[in-house]
Amino acid sequence: MKKTVxxxxxxxxxxxxxxxxxxxxxxxxxxxxxxxxALDKIKQKRPDLMLIDYKLPIMDGPTLLTHLEEQGENIPAIMMSGLVEEATLHTERFEQVKEVFAKPFDVDEAREHINRLLREES
Structure with missing residues (x-):
């Protein structure tokens, strides 16, 4: 079955x-x-998995997760950051964050993690 990321x-x-x-x-x-x-697009269609950059303009990753949590949306997420320790510290309270990727990341590793999380969540 096709998933949406x-x-x-x-x-x-x-x-x-x-x-x-x-x-x-x-x-x-x-x-x-x-x-x-992202929030605007999620209203149109809910993804099965999200890959979110920690540092974003306008609304950063943790703020996005807070809004989703407030809306009762528990979408599994992978947080991506060049600042892995900081990102991990600021996202560990979010149940939906399943992993934190270091940037730059290995493409094959990313593929494995994405596929595994999509399998686990179905």
Whole structure:
């Protein structure tokens, strides 16, 4: 069954790279440049998994997660950051954050984690 993965990152290169990885696995992709954009798109269609950059313009990753939590949306998420320790510290209270990726990340590792989480959540 096709799953939908939302990629929330302000860097177009990272969005495009992850989009290729996810599509190659046969899943649908939604993208957003910031947390506000992501919230608007989630109202249209709820993804099965989210890959969220920790530091984003307008609305950052933790703020996005807080809004989703307040709306009762428990969408599994992977947080991505160049500041892994800081990101881990600021997202450990969120039940929906299943992992924190260090940026830059290994594409094959990312693919494995995404597939595993999609399997676990179905």
């Amino acid at each position: 939302m990629i929330v990152d302000d860097q177009m290169g990272i969005r495009m790279l992850l989009e290729e990885v996810v599509k190659a696995e046969g899943h649908e992709v939604m993208t957003a440049e910031n947390g506000k954009d």
